[in-house]
Amino acid sequence: MANQEEEACPLLHETLAPAAEEKIPQPRAPVAASAPPVKANPAIWTADGMPVSHGSVVGEPAARAQWDSSLFACLGRNDEFCSSDLEVCLLGSVAPCVLYGTNAERLGLRGGPGSFANNCLPYTGLYMLGNSFFGWNCLAPWFSYTSRTAIRRKFNLEGSCEACSRSFGCCRGHNFEDEVTREQLESVCDLATHLLCHPCALCQEGRELRSRLPHPGFNGRPVLVMMPPMEQNMGRGA
Template structure:
């Protein structure tokens, strides 16, 4: 898990850092290394599958993979067809980043920038205004670094949430007792 970020002049609870940086393609080379390689490959070759997997882990509901993967694929293909690059799917997928950041109390890009440079403190004193600025930064992150943003989100979710289709990595067997049996003479 990420190291806690110290509380600052903005008030509120201290926020955690993301488990890996946005450009950390292969994660932290820890026990999730094979998962991180998979995330990197999916983000490069099939971002629609990675996005669908991220939403499925976040929502943990039936049908969320298809309901998010298919519209993403359509926007991805339409953007590539009309404009020559994936410029439409980031508009669709950036709310997932905001949801991950809020659920796990992760530091946003604007907050990190403000902490690093020491400026803009007056802009984010109000919690509602800060959250609005963070949502804009989430959109900018997806728009400017889309595959990397999807991969960072995928790495974060894989470290925090087991895949809903695998029952936390454990197999479940249901044993049924045998039906009532009798022993008879005439066989």
């Protein structure tokens, strides 16, 4: 009966409702497992919009390689190649036009195989003009320094500015991280190297090309020798 009276009295129901709500345990939301604290590591981006990962830029070009021989290694190493370093040194001292023509032909400048004359004749004309009017070979380096730039780009070699910065600590004020700025500085250094040390530059390029590229006129394909079949005798059955 008491339960029925409580249900019939609305005032009693209103007074008991808050107490009932306090006694009834409310279901708790499941507590997720506490994750370990994550350190704030904001992404670092370069000016070109490339993300930096582990101290290096994603998509960064490979490191520059060094030349096979130094600029003043006149006699080189006399290795196993057909054109020895001594031959390169003699050509650079006596006939630089021939050495430049072979270097350009091997590199593929101004044509492929058979472009020796296209490179040698212009160099010879500038060589004769420079020696006739100025007393030294000052015009041909303006024509031949592009071969040094092409060799650097083809084999990703270290430039003169980077070599001086690594060895002597100079040129450290320049920004070598910028590809455009570095290439402009290296092109100027290539021209300066040919103007100041032209025979040595030609010899260094000749040694580098002979150690990396075969001559385009050399046919290194293997020769297949066809042997005639042996004579076969057919025997009669018994």
